[in-house]
Every structure is written in C-alpha cells, then in structure tokens.
Amino acid sequence: MFVDTPKEVRDPDVSAIAALDEPTRRRLYDHVVRQSGPVSRDEAAAALGLARKTAAFHLDRLADESLLDVVYERRSGRSGPGAGRPAKLYRRSGKQVTFNLPDRRYELAGRLLAQAVEESDATGEPVRQVLHRKAEEYGAQLGEQHRTDVFDLLERYGFEPHREDDAVVLSNCPFHALAQEHRQTVCGMNLHLLRGVLKGAGETGIEACLAPAPGRCCVRLQPAA
Structure with missing residues (x-):
C-alpha cells in the first residue's frame, strides 16, 4: 500500500494569482491584454507613466508566471544586417488560470x-x-x-x-x-x-x-x- 508523505504542493495557478495581487503588475497585465498587438517595455512604461526598469521587471514576472508570452519582432520593418536587434514584446498568453477552494476539476x-x-x-x-x-x-x-x-x-x-x-x-x-x-x-x-x-x-x-x-x-x- 502506498505511504502518505505530506508535502507542500506549489499550485502554479495560485502563484499566478498571487503575482497579479501587486497593483502595478496588475495594471501592466490589464494594459497588455487590452491591446490588439504585442506591447514593448517602452510602450507599456509610457502608457502607465512608469520607469522603464519598473515596467520591465513586472512584465518579466508576468511572463515567468506564464500570464504573458514573450515574442521578438523588428518594429522597423527592416531585416538583415543593420536592421537592429528585435524588440522584446509581450502579449496575453494562452494560459487559463482557475482557482477554487475546495479544489474542483x-x-x-x-x-x-x-x-x-x-x-x-x-x-x-x-x-x-x-x-x-x-x-x-x-x-x-x-x-x-x-x-x-x-x-x-x-x-x-x-x-x-x-x-x-x-x-x-x-x-x-x-x-x-x-x-x-x-x-x-x-x-x-x-x-x-x-x-x-x-x-x-x-x-x-x-x-x-x-x-x-x-x-x-x-x-x-x-x-x-
């Protein structure tokens, strides 16, 4: 018979919901998901009146929790040598977050x-x-x-x-x-x-x-x- 070995189980949905509890992070998430296309760090920072480093930190945290996807695009429309580095952009992920107490399936x-x-x-x-x-x-x-x-x-x-x-x-x-x-x-x-x-x-x-x-x-x- 199997033996019960109690342990702390990290629920990724709980972690994602906790990430959105931070007000600035929630504002950034709401801004990104309302846009028709991916959003850069500079665009998000300007839209919400944040420092670029602050926006970058919270956007990356949202990406770490799989709440946002990261894509890379050249906004100039050019390609090849001299076109510059692709910009790091954020968009809504396909992850669905649900959390119930007690747990439901x-x-x-x-x-x-x-x-x-x-x-x-x-x-x-x-x-x-x-x-x-x-x-x-x-x-x-x-x-x-x-x-x-x-x-x-x-x-x-x-x-x-x-x-x-x-x-x-x-x-x-x-x-x-x-x-x-x-x-x-x-x-x-x-x-x-x-x-x-x-x-x-x-x-x-x-x-x-x-x-x-x-x-x-x-x-x-x-x-x-």
Missing part, C-alpha cells in the same frame, strides 16, 4: 464526458460504458506518471486524502456540483478514474470502492479483498 469531467458522447455516437457503444473506460484509461496514465507517490497525485487533483484506520478517505470531491445533480454518472466516472490510477501505479494492495458519505468523495480506498 470540472474541466476534466467535461473532457471525459465529451469524449464518451462522441465515441458512443460513432460506435453505438453505451455512453456510460465508454465513460467508464475513458476515465479508467486516463486514471491509468496519471498513475503511471506518479508510481512513486500516489498520495501526492490525489492531493494535486484535489481529493484531500487522509488515513482512517487501514483505508484512505478522500475528504473532497473534485466534481462536487456535478455529482450533486448527476450522482450515478459522475460517481461512476470517479470510481473508474481512481481504479485506473491504482492500476497505473501498480497498487495491488488497495482498491477503490463506492462508499458515499456526507461531506466526502463518494469513493474510498481500502485494502483489497
């Missing part, structure tokens, strides 16, 4: 459900059967990537695992709102997702089973029968 649920509907439509296989298979396949991929620390994986995906005698109780459901309205579908998906995680991680001494209880995830991990 609705995007994952939506992706699995959409895949199941499309494959069912193409093959005629029952949607729920496809959903269970897709969830287990995805879980197995996650488990293979985290074979050395499944407890950490469960923490990263918002299940809030903790020991309770010989079992592992999952205090949070990452699909909570969906599960409240579509319990059979979502809990079945979650069960197969976690079965896949255990299978992919090679955990043979523990199994996932349905054990719904108020204030908890519907799945419980317990010693294999």
Whole structure:
C-alpha cells in the first residue's frame, strides 16, 4: 500500500494569482491584454507613466508566471544586417488560470464526458460504458506518471486524502456540483478514474470502492479483498 508523505504542493495557478495581487503588475497585465498587438517595455512604461526598469521587471514576472508570452519582432520593418536587434514584446498568453477552494476539476469531467458522447455516437457503444473506460484509461496514465507517490497525485487533483484506520478517505470531491445533480454518472466516472490510477501505479494492495458519505468523495480506498 502506498505511504502518505505530506508535502507542500506549489499550485502554479495560485502563484499566478498571487503575482497579479501587486497593483502595478496588475495594471501592466490589464494594459497588455487590452491591446490588439504585442506591447514593448517602452510602450507599456509610457502608457502607465512608469520607469522603464519598473515596467520591465513586472512584465518579466508576468511572463515567468506564464500570464504573458514573450515574442521578438523588428518594429522597423527592416531585416538583415543593420536592421537592429528585435524588440522584446509581450502579449496575453494562452494560459487559463482557475482557482477554487475546495479544489474542483470540472474541466476534466467535461473532457471525459465529451469524449464518451462522441465515441458512443460513432460506435453505438453505451455512453456510460465508454465513460467508464475513458476515465479508467486516463486514471491509468496519471498513475503511471506518479508510481512513486500516489498520495501526492490525489492531493494535486484535489481529493484531500487522509488515513482512517487501514483505508484512505478522500475528504473532497473534485466534481462536487456535478455529482450533486448527476450522482450515478459522475460517481461512476470517479470510481473508474481512481481504479485506473491504482492500476497505473501498480497498487495491488488497495482498491477503490463506492462508499458515499456526507461531506466526502463518494469513493474510498481500502485494502483489497
């Protein structure tokens, strides 16, 4: 059975949100994303009345957090020798930042459900059967990537695992709102997702089973029968 090794997990979305808490940095971010094209350090500094070094520092911090992308362009329109160095420019990145307390994973649920509907439509296989298979396949991929620390994986995906005698109780459901309205579908998906995680991680001494209880995830991990 895997051993829980508590550790501090750095959530990149939390770090990105914290970066935007600084007022000057937030103003720069808002300015850049409102423009139709990439913005230089000089342009941003002039627009907000900042020193160039100040603008450069905060723009680079936003780029480090993947909130802005950096591109290089020659603004003169010339190329070749004598054209000068390309300017460092900033533009909105494609990163999507979301943060929920407790942690929620609705995007994952939506992706699995959409895949199941499309494959069912193409093959005629029952949607729920496809959903269970897709969830287990995805879980197995996650488990293979985290074979050395499944407890950490469960923490990263918002299940809030903790020991309770010989079992592992999952205090949070990452699909909570969906599960409240579509319990059979979502809990079945979650069960197969976690079965896949255990299978992919090679955990043979523990199994996932349905054990719904108020204030908890519907799945419980317990010693294999």
